[in-house]
Amino acid sequence: MTPILEAIDEFLGHINVERGLAANTVAAYRRDLTTYAEFLSDRGICELGDVTEVEISEFVRERSRTAARSSVARALVSVRNLHSFAVGEHLADENPSEHISPPKLRQRLPKALTxxxxxxxxxxxxxxxxxxxxxxxxxxxxxxxxxxxxxxxxxxxxxxxxxxxxxxxxxxxxxxxxxxxxxxxxxxxxxxxxxxxxxxxxxxxxxxxxxxxxxxxxxxxxxxxxxxxxxxxxxxxxxxxxxxDVSPHSLRHSFATHLLSGGADLRAVQELLGHSSVATTQIYTLVTVDQLREVHAAAHPRARDQ
Structure with missing residues (x-):
């Protein structure tokens, strides 16, 4: 049996050293997993092998009462990655988080300046x-x-x-x-x-x-x-x-939105932003689609209400 805190330490060391994740990302994992360990400890669970789907579902429900859905979803990702790592390193026999669904997130368009x-x-x-x-x-x-x-x-x-x-x-x-x-x-x-x-x-x-x-x-x-x-x-x-309501990310969002509005290729914008997946960049296309819809509604003779 592997103590939960020991597994968390090994996992954080793995993502820090072997995967080379950014310090801020590692810190976010640490916060989520510390909260998770405290939740389990309050229920008398200190060994990784004693965790079941029931505890993880309860953890998600409890977090949902006080935290934003995005924070709960991120915490569940942390928990899933911990248990997946534990199985891969033979610290546990199974991953009890595999079938736990995160809360549905509202898709928010990035705030871009004109x-x-x-x-x-x-x-x-x-x-x-x-x-x-x-x-x-x-x-x-x-x-x-x-x-x-x-x-x-x-x-x-x-x-x-x-x-x-x-x-x-x-x-x-x-x-x-x-x-x-x-x-x-x-x-x-x-x-x-x-x-x-x-x-x-x-x-x-x-x-x-x-x-x-x-x-x-x-x-x-x-x-x-x-x-x-x-x-x-x-x-x-x-x-x-x-x-x-202007942040450093406002300029990053504006950069991407203005490039796409000007006809830039999505893949090129992905490379410029440093996104590992084009799916992350695609949210900016929703902004330009909204802009096109407004132009169409204002200019097309058959787009207006009768």
Whole structure:
């Protein structure tokens, strides 16, 4: 018999070291499985082999009372992967989670900004200051590349200068699962990054006793964090009159939606976003289908109500 906590430790080590999943993904698994272990412990179950479909179904029902359906679905995926791993490693004889269904999720379309809204957002930083130049570079990079905010914050100086040195070169990004991809860097983003490197970064770097190799620096001369990048976007959104419902992912969603609206191939957008499956990218096609439906309803003589 294998203790549940021991199996969880082995599983987390496996996805961290052997599968190389991102730290945030491993942390999410850890939270879900810690909650699962506590749930089982409260019912006197401490051994993996003692878990049945009944306990897992009850776990899903209890979580559904207090958590969003997306969180419950993710927790069930964590539980399934744990039990599947345990069977594969001969820590358990069977997987009791195989036939447990997750709660049905509402399909939510990504929140995308209009081109005009993006333009206002990108123009919001005060580029007469070093911090404003940095903020402008951050926003332009996010919209130009469609990158996750963590990918932009993780960029080092030499990666950016290499991309700037060759007009035809792209920017190398390190995505989920340590997968590398190269994305084109538009002229506006190039200009914003170049202005930041020349007029702002040297002053920001000079504050720190030990220079940081990060591209984007905070006012202490250290790497800009994801939380700080989020605050930059919120501040720019407020200044642009876009309200508070704008996040780093808003620019990523807008990037994908605007490309597809402009006729870009779905597979190309998948590669640019770093999605492992085209199914993940297809949700953006729903946005453009809605837009086409609106155009059709407004313009076609036989689309209006009689």
């Amino acid at each position: 081109v005009d809204e993006v333009t206002r957002l990108l123009a919001a930083p005060d580029t007469s200051t070093p911090v404003g130049l940095r903020d402008a570079a951050l926003l332009e990079l996010l919209y130009s590349t469609g990158a996750r905010v963590s990918e932009i914050c993780a960029l080092d100086l030499d990666e950016a200068t290499a991309a700037l040195a060759d007009p035809d070169a792209g920017l190398k990004l390190l995505g989920k699962g340590n997968k590398e991809r190269i994305v084109p860097l538009g002229s506006y983003a190039r200009a914003a990054v170049d202005a930041y490197l020349v007029r702002a970064r040297p002053g920001l770097a000079g504050v720190a006793k030990q220079p940081d190799h990060a591209l984007l620096l905070n006012q202490r001369g250290q790497r800009l964090s994801r939380q700080s990048a989020w605050a930059v976007i919120q501040q720019a959104a407020g200044k642009a009159g876009l309200g508070t």
